[in-house]
Amino acid sequence: MNHSTLPTEPSIRRAPLVFGGIPEAEGWALAPITPRDRVHFRVDHELPLEEFRSELPDRVTVSYDQGEGLYRVDGACGSAQMLADWVRAWCAGRGCTTVGLRAETDVRRRTPRDLPPAFLDDLCRHYLPLSLKRLQRNMSTIRLHLPDPDDLTQQVSEWILKAVSQYDEGKGVPFGAFLATQLSKWVHDLGRNAHGRTAADTENKQQKAIAAFVAEHQRRPSEKELAAFMGQSVATLRRNSQTVATLNGLRNLQSLDGGPEATEILLPDTHEAPDEIMGEAEQTLLSHALTAACAPDPTARRDQRAGQPNVLGWATWYLTMWGGRTKTQLSAELNTSVRNMNVHADRVERSLKLRLVELAD
Structure with missing residues (x-):
């Protein structure tokens, strides 16, 4: 049999995706990924971002990840x-302390806003x-945090933009x-960010x-x-x-995630109770004050670090x-x-000092 006369199966080809009237491959070419140097850092309280951005050196940009409380200067x-020296000096001049400042060279990234708006x-x-369908398998983990x-x-929308910036x-x-x-990696990072790295890893x-x-x-x-x-x-x-x-138990502490201030603590009569009972009551008050000091700040947005339970500070x-x-x-x-650990513990200390003054009164 002459095999050359056999019909060939048509090749299966997927039509290219088109976004905003632009084929996907052409869209990436309009804003190619480029190398840059980057400084990552956090601060002990949120920066005035517009002022910070306006005073950056020429052709230097900054982005702020609210979920992680992380600034990135490119x-x-x-x-x-x-850039690292400039950031330290600028923050120090405004009474801010940088935390975990790290300079990184030759970072390959794309700025999403450089893409055509309709395409993006x-x-x-x-x-x-x-992405939401892909994450169904991780939903039990995700619901702990979101x-x-x-x-x-x-959060998933932010992850898509993050992937856009990193995609080569x-x-x-x-x-x-x-x-x-x-996506699977970033779901895992939710736990690592919330509980130090042990509970997740x-x-x-x-x-x-x-x-x-x-x-x-x-x-x-x-x-x-x-x-x-x-092994x-x-x-x-x-x-x-x-x-x-221990840390899984902390995830479920209602007093951390709910309203510790709404929990009423009944104290025994000091004239009737023996010293041992009063000692236990005082320890209960101290424990309650510590837990309340680690609870989310009701005045902070939920996407800010202060708006999340300070589990690592509590554990420390x-x-x-x-x-x-x-x-x-x-x-x-x-x-x-x-x-x-000290960064998270210091946040606890500032709040705890105020609560202990209230207890002494």
Whole structure:
């Protein structure tokens, strides 16, 4: 048989996506990804962004991630150190303290607003429902941090814009595939940002190991089996499990996430109660004051750091005061820096001082 006479199957080709009247590939070319130097930093209180932006050196831009409380200053390649020094000096001149300032060189990014507005608008409208569908598998995790559907839609929209800024069309991967891989990573970061890194990272590793063991043996592992499966000692597994349990419990503390001020504490009569009971009552008041000091600030927006429960600050104070831990030990157990713990603990201290004065009165 002459194979050359056999009909060939038509190749399946997807029509190129068009956004705002512009084919997707052409749209990316209109605002190509470019290298730059970048300075990342946070501050102890929010900057006057418009004033900050107006005083930046020529051809230097700034963006502000409200969800993470993170500022990003971008300039030409080779300017990282100069920008870092300029940011420190500007903030110091206005009584602001920078936190975690880091200079990074040769960062490849695109500025979304450089794309044609109609192209960007159509692209976001197209990928928003697809992203929400892709995230259904992660919804139990997402609801811990974004219980309001409107907040979820806003967060996913921000993630799409973040993917637009990072997408490198020159690598040959479609934008949709790149976005899908990044979404899973950013969902994981929700937990890391809220609880220091241990509750997210350690819990994720343990759950993956348990799932793999169950798939292989059709039963849950014992403590000793799980430790061996993860290549850890039983003592290490127990310590990590305790950390996960502690921070998971903190996620569900109604007094942190709800209204600690609405909780009424009944005190015994000082003339009738023995000293031991009064000691316990005073400790209860102190514990309540600490928890209230870590609750969200009702005057702050929910997308600001002050508008979120200060879980890491609570853990730092509680475990060093009553848990017998040092900050160095906690730093290793929570897989975060002592400096990061101090930032969150300082926020607690400022609020707690006011509450302790009220208690003394």
